[in-house]
Amino acid sequence: MEQWLLGSGQDDYSKAYTIYFPKLVRFSETYLLSEEDAENLVQDIFLYLWEHKEQIPLLGNLNAYLFTMVKNRCIDFLRKQTRAGNTKLPLSELEEKELQFKLYSLQKFDENHFSVADIDTLITQAIDSLPERCREIFILSRMEGLRHKEIAERLNISINTIESQIAIALKKLKVALKDYAPLFVFII
Numbered sequence: 001m002e003q004w005l006l007g008s009g010q011d012d013y014s015k016a017y018t019i020y021f022p023k024l025v026r027f028s029e030t031y032l033l034s035e036e037d038a039e040n041l042v043q044d045i046f047l048y049l050w051e052h053k054e055q056i057p058l059l060g061n062l063n064a065y066l067f068t069m070v071k072n073r074c075i076d077f078l079r080k081q082t083r084a085g086n087t088k089l090p091l092s093e094l095e096e097k098e099l100q101f102k103l104y105s106l107q108k109f110d111e112n113h114f115s116v117a118d119i120d121t122l123i124t125q126a127i128d129s130l131p132e133r134c135r136e137i138f139i140l141s142r143m144e145g146l147r148h149k150e151i152a153e154r155l156n157i158s159i160n161t162i163e164s165q166i167a168i169a170l171k172k173l174k175v176a177l178k179d180y181a182p183l184f185v186f187i188i
Contacts, residue, residue, distance in 0.1 A: 013053065016062060017046055019145045024070050031074045041077060045069050126176040130169050137162055138169040 021042060028038040045066070127135060140146045140154070141162070148162045155162075 134165045134169050137165040
């Protein structure tokens with residue numbers, strides 16, 4: 001398991017930002033009502049991490065740490081949204097119920113139900129089940145944070161091939177991790 005020391009300098013922080021920012025935004029978008037709110041929420045988390053980098057210990061599972069921060073901030077945000085008159089636009093009855101359901105499901109999910117080893121094992125097994133070339137491309141993209149162009153150059157294949165292989169990987173991983181939906185956000 002990779003260790004993260006965000007307080008050691010900008011390299012680990014920049015790498016974490018590049019890898020996790022889009023994942024965390026997509027996760028928070030599933031609970032919040034606007035893409036802008038999701039991006040702002042995640043940006044605030046990374047700003048907090050940067051401002052408090054000396055106080056943050058060595059992180060063995062940055063996934064769990066960041067996910068927990070996003071989860072808690074989403075809960076706070078949704079609680080504020082459910083208070084009367086606190087939304088940007090009036091909500092229909094259906095939207096209000098959906099907001100309540102999102103808040104409930106977020107509160108009920110216990111990321112501590114799984115140990116770090118359990119999470120790593122589930123994700124590793126799902127990734128290992130991918131076809132070899134698909135797995136290689138997925139790891140370069142999602143785990144190492146390479147851009148499609150960089151992967152294409154490294155593997156001497158087209159960007160279209162990379163995009164289709166990543167789409168296949170995501171589809172297979174979504175099926176493999178269907179019972180653990182919040183874990184899926186760690187790898188997308």
